[in-house]
Amino acid sequence: GQQLNQSPQSMFIQEGEDVSMNCTSSSIFNTWLWYKQDPGEGPVLLIALYKAGELTSNGRLTAQFGITRKDSFLNISASIPSDVGIYFCAGQFNYQLIWGAGTKLIIKP
Amino acid sequence: DAEITQSPRHKITETGRQVTLACHQTWNHNNMFWYRQDLGHGLRLIHYSYGVQDTNKGEVSDGYSVSRSNTEDLPLTLESAASSQTSVYFCASSDSVGGNYNEQFFGPGTRLTVL
Helix, strand or coil: CCCEEEECCEEEEECCCCEEEEEEECCCCCCEEEEEECCCCCCEEEEEECCCCCEEEECCEEEEECCCCCEEEEEECCCCHHHCEEEEEEEEECCEEEECCCEEEEEEC | CCCEEEECCEEEECCCCCEEEEEEECCCCCEEEEEEEECCCEEEEEEEEEECCEEEECCCCCCEEECCCCCCECCEEECCCCHHHCEEEEEEEECCCCCCCCCCEECCCEEEEEC
16 A cells, blocks of 8 residues: 655654654645644644645644645744653655655654 | 543554444534554554544554544444554544644544453
8 A cells, every 4th residue: 555654753853843754655646734642632723734845834843745746845944842742743645644654753851 | 721532542442343442523624634653663543534523544454444424423334343453543634724734633542452
């Protein structure tokens, strides 16, 4: 089936640092999504991207929909403690989502 | 406020038993989904429904079933629980308005352990 390759698997960063993660796919998607999951909760949508080349920001978060429609990246600027969690990319196929395995963000004290 | 709830939040059962996980949403969404989450796999789709009386198999549907008798509920049944079904299960719902992506709203999850 369709798969998304998300990297890195985990990141240990200092508070204040910028973070970058990405997803690639062997398939083309019309929509790319980035979700965040806090411990003990379900994922929550951060950013949705609808057009190839689109660059969208949500506060300190910026995401881009790759030109080939097979990849996307998410950047977080000036990380803060509440940024910890697992970040998932997902590509939409009809009403269904294909998910990456997640990037776990850990902020070193 | 509209919401999506799951029950129970934690469940321990034995191999071979039938288990049903409940999902209830008050968004009045047509689409409902069940996922399982395991380390290293992200979320994998088990079953989904686009409306009452409609159910479809997802990527990992073996050993699971769902039924949709009303808009609000999509219970997930494990016919004969196996240790490989130990996982965290998430229910989600979304609207079906045409056009761009319709956000999926997730429940808090059910942690199932099969001994």
